[in-house]
Amino acid sequence: MERTGDLMKKEIQGQWWVPGQTEQIEEKGMLVYNNDGTANLTLHNDLYDGDLRMTHKIILGTSSTGEKFTLLNCQSFLDTVRLTDRMSVYKVELVFKGQHFSNVSQMNFTEYRFTFQSLNQWVNEAKFIHENDYDNRINTISYEDFEEIKLANVDGVRLSIYFAESIKERYRDEISITLNSYIRLKSEKDEINYSRFTEYYLPLLQNFFSLLMGSETYPMNIQARFLRGVTVSVSYVSEKKTEKIHTEDMTIPLKEIRVEINELLQNWFKKSDKLQPIYNLYFSTIYNDRLNLENRFLNMVQALESYHRRTYGKGETIMPKDEYEQLKSKLNDFLQAELSSDLDSYNAMRNKLSHLNETTLRHRLLYLIKTHQDIIAFLMEIDEKLIGDIVVTRNYFTHWDDKYKQKALSENDLVVATQKLEFILELCLFYEMGLSNEKIKRAFDGSIKWFQFYVLQNI
Structure with a gap:
């Protein structure tokens, strides 16, 4: 069982620069997360070495506490010149926290961890037990430490479900414990580039779970890991939120297909x-x-x-192919005779004959x-x-x-x-x-x- 917390703080002070410049220019600034997974980077000067740049594919940063950040697809939308300095604000599409990447091709990971909306309900494994010890005036709430559920091995990529606890103390008299289900996607062979993950694995899994749940679902809380164990958090937030789906309302929850889940996922990817x-x-x-x-x-x-x-x-075909070929030849001879003076009409009708037997x-x-x-x-x-x-x-x-x-x-x-x-x-x-x-x-x-x-x- 793993424990989760807030993956990212909302505001990060730090030093920021663009990789690959002839002269590295570092500027102080603040990164602020937006609710949609994007972020705004505000700098007191701009990051350019001679030419005014409105966009940067990648901006790197190190926070005041030493954390590494890679900002992907940064677009300037505000540039203000004041008497003493200049302020630039960039819209950041995606934030990688935990590592510096000079280009997208370096974003290769051996493992991805993420979840989907209503995945807890689809898995439906978590059960809390409440016990009262009246003699000693003690109330105990406990839950089982579940083992990881193996889903499938798709061409050397292992898919499984693991569980993580999230404990929040709201007040002295209130505590919240949540057992969350997460997907673990781990490559046994080569590292998987982030683009490959988001363009192939993630959409196929999202569609798979949406079909089984009987309603749309969207990915959340993406993390990635290197072979050497460094974890990178990704500021991915789905564009749409859906209402929680109850297990009994789903088309096919996990309990109905535990035995054949490996075969189902294998076929889903293979086909x-x-x-x-x-x-x-x-x-x-x-x-x-x-x-x-x-x-x-x-x-x-x-x-x-x-x-x-x-x-x-x-x-x-509607007719056997050999029979239709004979019919088409006769029809073509007829059209050629009737439309000999109208070549455009003849060609148009002849083209229709090619599809008439479909x-x-x-x-x-x-x-x-x-x-x-x-x-x-x-x-x-x-x-x-x-x-x-x-x-x-x-x-x-x-x-x-x-x-x-x-x-x-x-x-x-x-x-x-x-x-x-x-x-x-x-x-x-x-x-x-x-x-x-x-x-x-x-x-x-x-x-x-x-x-x-x-x-x-x-x-």
């Missing part, structure tokens, strides 16, 4: 190249609560269409429904008429052609159809993870998200 466009469409939708209904619907349709194409074959959206949706019929029949009603309505609605929202307007879904029917498409996509993602049909059924049947949908479609 990410193939499924990345689907991940992007789905998660960009659920993370954006301001997205209008029409675009939400289109994203779900496009994600399912792309999923079918990437998973069940790009080469699927599998339609209707076929792709029906195929997915048939493939997962056991689960879908348990969850919802969806027939060929609704599939036809979805195709017409997609065409209307894509082309805004009035001939589709009357038949397109609208209002509550559109909301229900969009939610059904979202559930179908989710069960496809669970299936790709490696979850059994029975666990997928149980996951949907017990989640608050499914209950809300059940109420919605019965309004």
Whole structure:
């Protein structure tokens, strides 16, 4: 069990300079953290050696107490010249506390530690025990020192959950004890650059936990460690805060998948190249609560269409390929004869022939429904008429052609159809993870998200 505290003070006095200058210029100044994870650096002079610089990729600093700081992506937004000195203020995108880095390529670590909003509830391991000793007038509150939970080993990168206690004495008669769950990502091979961590590992894990929780979640409290044990704190703060999700409201909490969690994470990472466009469409939708209904619907349709194409074959056709090639040759001869005097029209029609035999959206949706019929029949009603309505609605929202307007879904029917498409996509993602049909059924049947949908479609 580890203990956590405040990772960073709000204000840091120190000396600051830019690495790599011909003549190192150090200036006194104050770094002040903002609530969004950024910071402001106020200097009494500017850090330049001849040319006025509005931006610095990196600024280094040492606090008055000797702590090392690396400030990344610094943009000047205030520059004031006074009688006695000059004041410059920089907006700092990210602060690394604990080490100096001259460039981004040096930001390589063997281990990262971080958490996600509602991860405590997803893990749901912490249990406090309250005991009264009335004879000696002693009340005791205790909790178990939990072992680290091994999650997976993904190509030499070990993922696990560890626990850390946070104890705060507010007043003489009040104390707060919190047991927090953290993810540990540790490389058994090469060090992992911070950019690789934030662009690959962190988004995939965020999406993984968001899907299992049944609601969006965001990373918090990132720390990184070198092989030699030096810890670097990162001022990363998620752009959005979410309400705490209770364990019983989640789609799949940890207790439901403790046995297969390694396989699920392995598959999630292994298939990410193939499924990345689907991940992007789905998660960009659920993370954006301001997205209008029409675009939400289109994203779900496009994600399912792309999923079918990437998973069940790009080469699927309406007619057998050899038969269609014969038909296409005859159609091309006909067009050539009829449009011999209009070369532009002929070329346009000939190009359409190349795509005429491709599998339609209707076929792709029906195929997915048939493939997962056991689960879908348990969850919802969806027939060929609704599939036809979805195709017409997609065409209307894509082309805004009035001939589709009357038949397109609208209002509550559109909301229900969009939610059904979202559930179908989710069960496809669970299936790709490696979850059994029975666990997928149980996951949907017990989640608050499914209950809300059940109420919605019965309004």
